[in-house]
Amino acid sequence: MFGIPVRGMIVIGVLVGAGLMYAANGGKPMGEADASTTCRMTVTADVLNVRSGPADTQPVLSTLQRDAVTRAERKVENGYRMLDTGRWVNEEFVAPTSESECTVT
Incomplete structure (x- = not known):
C-alpha cells in the first residue's frame, strides 16, 4: 500500500496509536497523574x-x-x-x- 512495506505500516500504526493515546490523556504519558x-x-x-x-x-x-x-x-x-x-x-x-x-x- 502506497509503496510502504508492511513492517513500515505496522510501525506507523503503532506510532499513530501512541500519539492518539498521548493526546487523549491531555499530553501526559499514560498512567501519569498530575x-x-x-x-x-x-x-x-x-x-x-x-x-x-x-x-x-x-x-x-x-x-x-x-x-x-x-x-x-x-x-x-x-x-x-x-x-x-x-x-x-x-x-x-x-x-x-x-x-x-x-x-x-
Missing part, C-alpha cells in the same frame, strides 16, 4: 492511628509517624479521611502536601 488528580497527606500528629473504619471505635490497623506522607482519597466521612479501602485516619491530624489537591468529594 498534582491535581493526586491527593497526598502529611501526618501532623506524633503518632496517627490508621483505623478500619471512619470512627474512634473501629480497630487500629497500623500507625503513621509525624511527617509521614501517604496517598489518600478525597472521601471524608464522620471526620475521617479514607486512605484507601478499609484504611481511615482522623482528618484533624493530616494536611495536604503543598503539591497535591485533596478537595473532598
Whole structure:
C-alpha cells in the first residue's frame, strides 16, 4: 500500500496509536497523574492511628509517624479521611502536601 512495506505500516500504526493515546490523556504519558488528580497527606500528629473504619471505635490497623506522607482519597466521612479501602485516619491530624489537591468529594 502506497509503496510502504508492511513492517513500515505496522510501525506507523503503532506510532499513530501512541500519539492518539498521548493526546487523549491531555499530553501526559499514560498512567501519569498530575498534582491535581493526586491527593497526598502529611501526618501532623506524633503518632496517627490508621483505623478500619471512619470512627474512634473501629480497630487500629497500623500507625503513621509525624511527617509521614501517604496517598489518600478525597472521601471524608464522620471526620475521617479514607486512605484507601478499609484504611481511615482522623482528618484533624493530616494536611495536604503543598503539591497535591485533596478537595473532598
